[in-house]
Amino acid sequence: MDYYSKEINQLIEEFTRLPGIGAKTAQRLAFHVIHMPKEEVEQFANTMISARRNVRYCKSCFTLTDQEYCPICRSDNRDKHTIMVVESTRDLAAYEKTGKYNGLYHVLHGAISPMLGIGPADIRIRELLVRLQQEDIKEVIIATNSSLEGEATAMYISRLIKPSGIKVSRIASGVPVGGDLEYIDEVTLSRALDGRVEL
Amino acid sequence: MDYYSKEINQLIEEFTRLPGIGAKTAQRLAFHVIHMPKEEVEQFANTMISARRNVRYCKSCFTLTDQEYCPICRSDNRDKHTIMVVESTRDLAAYEKTGKYNGLYHVLHGAISPMLGIGPADIRIRELLVRLQQEDIKEVIIATNSSLEGEATAMYISRLIKPSGIKVSRIASGVPVGGDLEYIDEVTLSRALDGRVEL
Numbered sequence: 001m002d003y004y005s006k007e008i009n010q011l012i013e014e015f016t017r018l019p020g021i022g023a024k025t026a027q028r029l030a031f032h033v034i035h036m037p038k039e040e041v042e043q044f045a046n047t048m049i050s051a052r053r054n055v056r057y058c059k060s061c062f063t064l065t066d067q068e069y070c071p072i073c074r075s076d077n078r079d080k081h082t083i084m085v086v087e088s089t090r091d092l093a094a095y096e097k098t099g100k101y102n103g104l105y106h107v108l109h110g111a112i113s114p115m116l117g118i119g120p121a122d123i124r125i126r127e128l129l130v131r132l133q134q135e136d137i138k139e140v141i142i143a144t145n146s147s148l149e150g151e152a153t154a155m156y157i158s159r160l161i162k163p164s165g166i167k168v169s170r171i172a173s174g175v176p177v178g179g180d181l182e183y184i185d186e187v188t189l190s191r192a193l194d195g196r197v198e199l
Numbered sequence: 200m201d202y203y204s205k206e207i208n209q210l211i212e213e214f215t216r217l218p219g220i221g222a223k224t225a226q227r228l229a230f231h232v233i234h235m236p237k238e239e240v241e242q243f244a245n246t247m248i249s250a251r252r253n254v255r256y257c258k259s260c261f262t263l264t265d266q267e268y269c270p271i272c273r274s275d276n277r278d279k280h281t282i283m284v285v286e287s288t289r290d291l292a293a294y295e296k297t298g299k300y301n302g303l304y305h306v307l308h309g310a311i312s313p314m315l316g317i318g319p320a321d322i323r324i325r326e327l328l329v330r331l332q333q334e335d336i337k338e339v340i341i342a343t344n345s346s347l348e349g350e351a352t353a354m355y356i357s358r359l360i361k362p363s364g365i366k367v368s369r370i371a372s373g374v375p376v377g378g379d380l381e382y383i384d385e386v387t388l389s390r391a392l393d394g395r396v397e398l
Contacts, residue, residue: 003292007265011250014243019231020224027289032218033247034254034263041251044213045244048232051210052240055233064233066206090226093202 008034060131062124063107064089072096072105079103081138085128085157087111087145095143103141106131111149112156118149120156128157132166139167146173207233259330261323262306263288271295271304278302280337284327284356286310286344294342302340305330310348311355317348319355327356331365338366345372 004012008030015026033041057063058070061083065071072078072092082103086092092105110123131137140161144150158168174192175184203211207229214225232240256262257269260282264270271277281302285291291304309322330336339360343349357367373391374383 003295004288005254005264005266005269007246007250007253008263008288010246014246017243018228020227025219027292028219029217030250031263031287031289034251036251038251042248044216045247047206047209047213048244049241051206051229052233052235052237054206055204064207064230065204067204070204088230089203089207090230093226096202 058107061105061107062109062127063092063105077102081136082141083128083131083137083139084141084143086143087150087153091143091145103139108144108153111144111147111153113149113152123153125157125160129160132161132164137166139169141169141171143171257306260304260306261308261326262291262304276301280335281340282327282330282336282338283340283342285342286349286352290342290344302338307343307352310343310346310352312348312351322352324356324359328359331360331363336365338368340368340370342370 011030011033012023012026015021015029016023018026021029033044036044051066054066055064056066058065058073059068060073061070063070063072067074079102083106084092084095084101084103085106085108086095087108087110089107092107095101095105106124106128108123108125108128110118112118112120112123128140132140140157142154142157144153154170158170161168172195173188174195175181175188181189210229210232211222211225214220214228215222217225220228232243235243250265253265254263255265257264257272258267259272260269262269262271266273278301282305283291283294283300283302284305284307285294286307286309288306291306294300294304305323305327307322307324307327309317311317311319311322327339331339339356341353341356343352353369357369360367371394372387373394374380374387380388
């Protein structure tokens, strides 16, 4: 690509490295940045550097946060006896958006995946067990993804926790609300059947 | 959004401002940046600031470049008697990729659009006329987009130039190569008919 000058090419290249950004989008974004007011570009760049520098894992639940403990762990209004285990900070955010959960979280940062070489020691399972010993937890809700890896991780964690007598539950799996049965895969349909509840 | 801490939210917000980047993509990009090595984030940020600071318009053809004159205007291997008029630097790049054009360019940075309040004085038409007086140009090829605005701009420019005796041409409009007639709109089909060439 020598149709553009060096600095433009470099900027396009940087954007191309981002996930899901192809060559065309990278060009569009680079030209947008070049046309943005100077101060806004500088603010964007500094936000990027500062976020990368200051964001770390919460010392308790391991979500990404810019302080030692995240706002949820620090809050006095949360139920400190329940932990929801999720794969990522974005999954935590997804549940927070529902406004229906008021307990604590534990972010694993991944799921067990023999295919990708990710074992139990590579995600924050050990840290969860330590919390269960130190805190007064009554229930652990496992909300890993409904994928093969998520299910395997859920099974693995529940087996580890059960002997301790703490209640372990798994979020329900079935037909999504508004879902049209016709378009839903068989595995989901049979899960929904197995998990049927009496009315 | 107070599911994330402040610095993460700020970064997501910055990404959301980019064109075509929705809330979900912005989240994905922000988390990607947070997980990137520190040096790479700093390099990305600095490239952004530096490109914004150093990229300017070529003094002759007005394409975006990081020097006073762009590589095409400075080159000794280009035909200095032909100018191709395009709407943007990205259109210039599109033609450069074909490798079939060896003349100079003139980048308008837009097209005449009464709808958007863009008149002839808002794009680089005056600068083109100045070039035609100062340089020894034999042909002007108008390669604005085949949209309403692009066509209007082409008509406008050709009327301005014609009295000077310089040859003015317009890139051909018709069925794209590999195009299936069945799926091509009627306007394009009738254009292709009007523009038929003898075999």
